[in-house]
Amino acid sequence: VKMKSxxxxxxxxxxxxxxxxxxxxxxxxIKVGDKLQNSEGKPKTGRxxxxxxxxxxxxxxxxxxxxxxxxxxIGFTCNKKQWQKSTETCTSLSVETLFKDSNGxxxxxxxxxxxxxxxxxxxxxxxxxxxxxxIRKHCPIDYACIIDVVKSSEATSGNIAxxxxxxxxxxxxxxxxxxxxxxxxYSEVANHVLGxxxxxxxxxxxxxxxxxxxxxxxxxxxxxxRIHNESESIVDELFIQTKGFQLNHNTSEKSFSFSMSxxxxxxxISGVVEIPRQELRKLWPNGAQAVxxxxxxxxxxxxxxxxxxxxxxxxxNGLVLSVVLPERLKEIILTFEKINKSRNARAQCVGWHxxxxxxxxKACATTLDVKNKVKCHxxxxxxxMSFSILxxxxxxxxxxxxxxxxxxxxxxxxxxxxxxxxxATVWSRVxxxxxxYMRHVCIVNIAVSLLTANVWFIIGSNFNxxxxxxxWCVAVTFFSHFFYLSLFFWMLFKALxxxxxxxxxxxxxxxxxxxxxxxxxxxxxxLVIAVTTVAVTEPEKGYVRPDACWLNxxxxxxxxxxxxxxxAIVAVNLIVVLVVAVNTQRPSIGSSKSQDVAIIMRISKxxxxxxxxxxxxxxxxxxxLIEGTSLTFHIIFAVLNAFQGFFILLxxxxxxxxIRDALKMRMSxxxxxxxxxxxxxxxxxxxxxxxxxx
Numbered sequence: 001v002k003m004k005s006x007x008x009x010x011x012x013x014x015x016x017x018x019x020x021x022x023x024x025x026x027x028x029x030i031k032v033g034d035k036l037q038n039s040e041g042k043p044k045t046g047r048x049x050x051x052x053x054x055x056x057x058x059x060x061x062x063x064x065x066x067x068x069x070x071x072x073x074i075g076f077t078c079n080k081k082q083w084q085k086s087t088e089t090c091t092s093l094s095v096e097t098l099f100k101d102s103n104g105x106x107x108x109x110x111x112x113x114x115x116x117x118x119x120x121x122x123x124x125x126x127x128x129x130x131x132x133x134x135i136r137k138h139c140p141i142d143y144a145c146i147i148d149v150v151k152s153s154e155a156t157s158g159n160i161a162x163x164x165x166x167x168x169x170x171x172x173x174x175x176x177x178x179x180x181x182x183x184x185x186y187s188e189v190a191n192h193v194l195g196x197x198x199x200x201x202x203x204x205x206x207x208x209x210x211x212x213x214x215x216x217x218x219x220x221x222x223x224x225x226r227i228h229n230e231s232e233s234i235v236d237e238l239f240i241q242t243k244g245f246q247l248n249h250n251t252s253e254k255s256f257s258f259s260m261s262x263x264x265x266x267x268x269i270s271g272v273v274e275i276p277r278q279e280l281r282k283l284w285p286n287g288a289q290a291v292x293x294x295x296x297x298x299x300x301x302x303x304x305x306x307x308x309x310x311x312x313x314x315x316x317n318g319l320v321l322s323v324v325l326p327e328r329l330k331e332i333i334l335t336f337e338k339i340n341k342s343r344n345a346r347a348q349c350v351g352w353h354x355x356x357x358x359x360x361x362k363a364c365a366t367t368l369d370v371k372n373k374v375k376c377h378x379x380x381x382x383x384x385m386s387f388s389i390l391x392x393x394x395x396x397x398x399x400x401x402x403x404x405x406x407x408x409x410x411x412x413x414x415x416x417x418x419x420x421x422x423x424a425t426v427w428s429r430v431x432x433x434x435x436x437y438m439r440h441v442c443i444v445n446i447a448v449s450l451l452t453a454n455v456w457f458i459i460g461s462n463f464n465x466x467x468x469x470x471x472w473c474v475a476v477t478f479f480s481h482f483f484y485l486s487l488f489f490w491m492l493f494k495a496l497x498x499x500x501x502x503x504x505x506x507x508x509x510x511x512x513x514x515x516x517x518x519x520x521x522x523x524x525x526x527l528v529i530a531v532t533t534v535a536v537t538e539p540e541k542g543y544v545r546p547d548a549c550w551l552n553x554x555x556x557x558x559x560x561x562x563x564x565x566x567x568a569i570v571a572v573n574l575i576v577v578l579v580v581a582v583n584t585q586r587p588s589i590g591s592s593k594s595q596d597v598a599i600i601m602r603i604s605k606x607x608x609x610x611x612x613x614x615x616x617x618x619x620x621x622x623x624x625l626i627e628g629t630s631l632t633f634h635i636i637f638a639v640l641n642a643f644q645g646f647f648i649l650l651x652x653x654x655x656x657x658x659i660r661d662a663l664k665m666r667m668s669x670x671x672x673x674x675x676x677x678x679x680x681x682x683x684x685x686x687x688x689x690x691x692x693x694x
Contacts, residue, residue, distance in 0.1 A: 338373060360384060365377045446487060
């Protein structure tokens with residue numbers, strides 16, 4: 001009689017919960033046609049209804065039952081006049097199925113995932129411990145009795161939610177004596193819901209805190225783990241790894257090294273957790289232990305509890321690393337390998353706040369951010385035990401450099417226009433000899449090349465590399481490449497002209513021949529390089545970057561067609577500057593200190609003038625290519641080259657005394673003409689004529 005009354009109570013409870021199941025529904029929108037996958041990755045469509053019956057009205061909901069052998073339902077939401085799946089509670093797991101094969105008898109009551117475990121109080125005296133009671137009875141040493149049942153189940157949304165609740169209950173009720181064998185079994189269960197086949201189904205779990213609960217449960221369980229050996233690898237599953245070692249205040253710097261495979265990736269991804277030596281000195285003499293856990297796929301599953309004004313979810317770009325340390329240790333250093341290794345994939349170090357259920361940017365500071373890896377200095381607390389890196393398309397560094405570039409280009413363009421106007425004004429007065437003529441030809445073409453290149457750069461920065469803009473982007477990149485190369489090759493010709501003026505004294509080349517050589521070097525060589533680069537890389541769509549209108553680096557290394565000639569010319573021009581400096585230093589016997597100072601000043605002036613005119617400031621670009629370069633070098637490089645037009649005006653135009661004299665004469669002649677015109681208009685003869693006209 002007692003059994004019958006319990007059965008009737010269970011049936012009534014299930015009927016009540018089924019009629020009120022809409023309470024657990026969520027409104028997450030997905031794309032039409034999404035299909036679940038079984039544990040082997042093959043789509044299984046028999047569990048999903050094609051659509052709900054009845055009209056689809058905006059924001060309306062409906063539900064359909066799961067397929068045979070599954071309990072629960074599938075929720076749909078109407079979006080854009082189409083039914084889209086929003087929630088799913090289909091489950092084949094229960095507390096009964098976990099232990100049904102133990103001793104050949106069913107010993108525990110039914111518990112579906114869509115029936116939260118705490119509601120089972122209606123059916124048993126202490127049902128929240130039913131899983132714990134089953135494990136204590138059937139497999140208290142290693143939890144092995146539940147592994148096969150879990151691993152053989154399909155990774156549906158309902159089963160995932162059930163397993164998360166299972167792990168949560170184990171962490172709460174069975175964490176008093178965690179051995180390495182228990183940790184392995186626990187991790188095998190967690191590994192089942194972290195695989196690629198399960199990732200897409202996490203989105204349909206009604207409880208959006210499930211992913212956070214999983215992470216917190218694993219951390220709580222690992223906190224009770226006891227390490228016996230000095231250093232050991234405890235868990236080595238595909239999607240969860242655990243390592244640990246003993247610590248004491250005399251221990252040298254310790255680190256965990258993880259290397260794990262990613263979904264659909266041929267190469268693994270790594271992460272390192274380091275405990276600084278100054279932190280280890282805080283430990284008591286009797287020692288302690290440290291445990292590290294790595295998750296390669298958890299970043300795609302974790303859902304942040306956003307605030308009302310929060311932005312869109314931020315993707316994770318590395319492993320999620322959890323650390324369990326003694327309470328006295330507060331600081332750790334973590335190194336993450338980036339999943340997306342694009343040059344623009346900036347990273348931000350963060351820690352997961354278990355109470356706020358979101359990434360905390362204040363928990364970590366980014367100390368190194370290069371193409372392949374990121375180094376973070378993080379603060380460890382009881383509520384911030386897990387860390388990772390967020391992908392940030394724009395960072396503070398980008399903003400600083402953007403401001404410098406924007407201001408510098410504006411000043412540079414105005415300076416170059418003014419430089420060309422001045423050259424046009426004084427041209428006839430300064431081009432007296434062949435050398436002076438060619439020198440000013442070089443300055444004019446350097447200014448024209450840099451001005452045109454800057455204009456194309458501004459045009460390219462406003463382009464988005466989309467299908468409709470791709471051909472335009474190729475054209476913009478070509479002209480930017482060509483004119484920047486022209487800038488360098490005209491600088492090279494100017495350097496050769498300086499050497500020619502120093503070394504060749506008695507024989508002078510004809511002006512026409514020098515002009516032909518100058519234009520062949522200044523525009524011919526860049527044209528050949530630019531056209532060849534397009535012809536080689538564009539058939540494979542590898543000329544421009546996927547995220548900007550500039551030369552590609554990741555796929556075809558097309559950027560080498562700019563960097564190699566530019567840096568080679570900078571090296572040649574540096575030698576020319578050294579030759580000029582040596583030639584300028586002409587000490588005489590018995591020279592005084594004032595003469596020595598004059599020589600030093602003359603050398604410094606020549607170097608200062610030639611440095612921007614010969615493009616030596618681009619040499620700072622070599623430092624920015626080295627991994628771990630300080631932000632200071634990037635800012636110096638941006639300032640020197642963004643303001644290059646201003647430096648050309650300052651050192652190439654205003655510092656030339658002949659140009660200054662020509663400008664003064666031009667201004668004097670203009671003033672003289674204006675005064676003459678004024679005197680003529682005010683002369684008595686002119687006045688009488690005006691009177692007679694009146």
